[in-house]
Amino acid sequence: MNHFAFGILSKPIFRQKLMSHCSGGDGMAVPQTKGFTRGMVAGAFVAAALLAAATVPALGQVGPPVTTGRPTDWTHHRLVFSNPGTLADADKKGKTAHVQAVLHDTRFVLQQMKVDPKLRPNVTPGGGPDKGSKTKGTPIHKDWSKVLSVGLVNPNAFPAKYSFSTTTFSCTSDFVVYPTGIAGATTTQATIVAFDELYGTSGPSGTGCGAGAGGGAVPLVDWAYNTAYSSALVADNSLVKTSPVLSLDGTQVAFIQATTGGGAAASLILLKPSTGTSVVALNTASTNVAAASYRTCNAPCMTRLILSGAPIDSFSAPFYDYANDMLYVGDDNGTLHKFTNVFVSGTPTEVSTGFPVQVSALANNNLTSPVYDPGTGRVFVGDNSGVLYSVTASTGVLFAKSAVLSQTATGGFYDSPLVDSSAQTVYAFLSTSKAQAGGCAKNDNCVYQFPTTFTGSGTSVGTSEPIGVGNGGGGLVYLWDGEFDNIYYSSTNGTAGNLYVVGNNNAGGGTGNLYRVPITNTGAMGTPVATAVNKGGQSPFPSPVTEFCNNGTSACVASGTATTSGTDFIFFSVYNGTGGTCVQTAGHGCVVAYDVTSGTPVFSSFLDELYGNTTFKCFVTGGLVVDNAIPTGTEAGASEIYFMGLGGTTANLCGGGATGAASLFGIQSAQ
Numbered sequence: 001m002n003h004f005a006f007g008i009l010s011k012p013i014f015r016q017k018l019m020s021h022c023s024g025g026d027g028m029a030v031p032q033t034k035g036f037t038r039g040m041v042a043g044a045f046v047a048a049a050l051l052a053a054a055t056v057p058a059l060g061q062v063g064p065p066v067t068t069g070r071p072t073d074w075t076h077h078r079l080v081f082s083n084p085g086t087l088a089d090a091d092k093k094g095k096t097a098h099v100q101a102v103l104h105d106t107r108f109v110l111q112q113m114k115v116d117p118k119l120r121p122n123v124t125p126g127g128g129p130d131k132g133s134k135t136k137g138t139p140i141h142k143d144w145s146k147v148l149s150v151g152l153v154n155p156n157a158f159p160a161k162y163s164f165s166t167t168t169f170s171c172t173s174d175f176v177v178y179p180t181g182i183a184g185a186t187t188t189q190a191t192i193v194a195f196d197e198l199y200g201t202s203g204p205s206g207t208g209c210g211a212g213a214g215g216g217a218v219p220l221v222d223w224a225y226n227t228a229y230s231s232a233l234v235a236d237n238s239l240v241k242t243s244p245v246l247s248l249d250g251t252q253v254a255f256i257q258a259t260t261g262g263g264a265a266a267s268l269i270l271l272k273p274s275t276g277t278s279v280v281a282l283n284t285a286s287t288n289v290a291a292a293s294y295r296t297c298n299a300p301c302m303t304r305l306i307l308s309g310a311p312i313d314s315f316s317a318p319f320y321d322y323a324n325d326m327l328y329v330g331d332d333n334g335t336l337h338k339f340t341n342v343f344v345s346g347t348p349t350e351v352s353t354g355f356p357v358q359v360s361a362l363a364n365n366n367l368t369s370p371v372y373d374p375g376t377g378r379v380f381v382g383d384n385s386g387v388l389y390s391v392t393a394s395t396g397v398l399f400a401k402s403a404v405l406s407q408t409a410t411g412g413f414y415d416s417p418l419v420d421s422s423a424q425t426v427y428a429f430l431s432t433s434k435a436q437a438g439g440c441a442k443n444d445n446c447v448y449q450f451p452t453t454f455t456g457s458g459t460s461v462g463t464s465e466p467i468g469v470g471n472g473g474g475g476l477v478y479l480w481d482g483e484f485d486n487i488y489y490s491s492t493n494g495t496a497g498n499l500y501v502v503g504n505n506n507a508g509g510g511t512g513n514l515y516r517v518p519i520t521n522t523g524a525m526g527t528p529v530a531t532a533v534n535k536g537g538q539s540p541f542p543s544p545v546t547e548f549c550n551n552g553t554s555a556c557v558a559s560g561t562a563t564t565s566g567t568d569f570i571f572f573s574v575y576n577g578t579g580g581t582c583v584q585t586a587g588h589g590c591v592v593a594y595d596v597t598s599g600t601p602v603f604s605s606f607l608d609e610l611y612g613n614t615t616f617k618c619f620v621t622g623g624l625v626v627d628n629a630i631p632t633g634t635e636a637g638a639s640e641i642y643f644m645g646l647g648g649t650t651a652n653l654c655g656g657g658a659t660g661a662a663s664l665f666g667i668q669s670a671q
Contacts, residue, residue, distance in 0.1 A: 075245060190224035225302070226283075294347070486556050515528040
């Protein structure tokens, strides 16, 4: 049976392992005596900057202030910030304006709030460290699962999580949003769904959801909508298969609704949800409104904005700019679109001056999800021919583009660029590289590094490092993004630490590897070091990599070579994984955690992913979101990993042809 399933992971990753690592035996946090505290930026200045950003809108910011609540969606994994250093240092280097832009960026503030509890009124300390098993490799326990239905979503799609309070979890208010990837053919078929009652019963007695707060089994449907209706209220069978994004206050959701072939063009949907346990079809004059009426419509309601030119969109998710209430998204015709008045005020509108901009001159070039960089004011986006573009966000002018980096016409970029705004660097992950002098060879999986200020019109190749063999035959074996470790994030302007990515992602041989790409003291990439992560002879079909450093109620601390207080993890999934006792037979995948505290990966925990009779064809999960570090006390149990599992018998992205993956959804708790 093909189905959606939801589950929760518990114990050894966080409660049993991390707190024994991060706290003293008396329940007090380990003193932070050396190295950088992640979130420590410019000493006293950062406290003032964060306070300003957390209480009043930053310069030019039109969105609501970051007072309570915190969204976590795909964009928070693609626009990231290493330690930007002090304003005094920035002034000496003539970069004061750049550092000011970083410090006042909402995603920077949210990143600091997440990783450093001192910067938010968050976790109640509780009763000291967990004294459970400290054995490495203990299987991750699944507390529960929930069966729904079958759909098609992209294997790099992330769910979107919202926590309404930074002081405590809420069973009824916190929620997580998933695209279903199912065509909205009937009024009872949801295209997008949210769940609450997320935290299970694995915390201390009486604190779990479902056992009391909502009176039912966890999780519960918070809301579910069929949004596949045109402005004329006509059903068109469209679906949602890329990542949704949330407004800063959690009251609105934006996502791209795609054609299923021969139907409606791709559209931007803006949705105001309202709690309800049954599927609601947004097909009435009061629930499906014109853009001019969206600001004042009563939830539940939506508006649908067809992308200019009526294009298809296979891979590009929307990127929302909190400060300016703007949104960017690409399409399959090589065109970048911009929308204004998205969540805050005014009539939502696609910008027609300077945008949409045709960044790719080649026909039918799929664009990746874009990333807006506040440090340069530019939007970075790639395409499937292996070209990286830089667009001036205010004007739509194509500022620069790289050379064609891919060896094959379909071996290029399919995941968004990874931008470190502090370090002024952009990373892009290519499926099949051309030979690059001093870098990648022909047909390599390859990670490229460019300065965010790169120039040129088709000549730039940046610097590159090989991360295994790509699929030189041109088949679509996609390579998704990696992520940095805490050492990197704690370093000044990205001058230490490591980038982790799963490569050697080819169609027919070798072993999938986790590559650790060292970052040198100049910010350059060093020689990658490989660790095998799946059974040889087939692609690992990995998910994107997600990092999370847990030091309980304290911030993680790092020197230039290791995390010295806290335990740093990376999470990802692979097909036929070799970690622990992951099952290495057809149909099995594995979610794994590696401890990267020391600066090198050490296998930690795993969860074999096979739900009932549902097997995996290739990709096991989409992107993983980790929301909190709450290891003990009355709030234990409110630390989760959320992801979409990708199972089922429907054709997916194993070898091209289809544009999605049969979806087996998962909500996982890492305690």
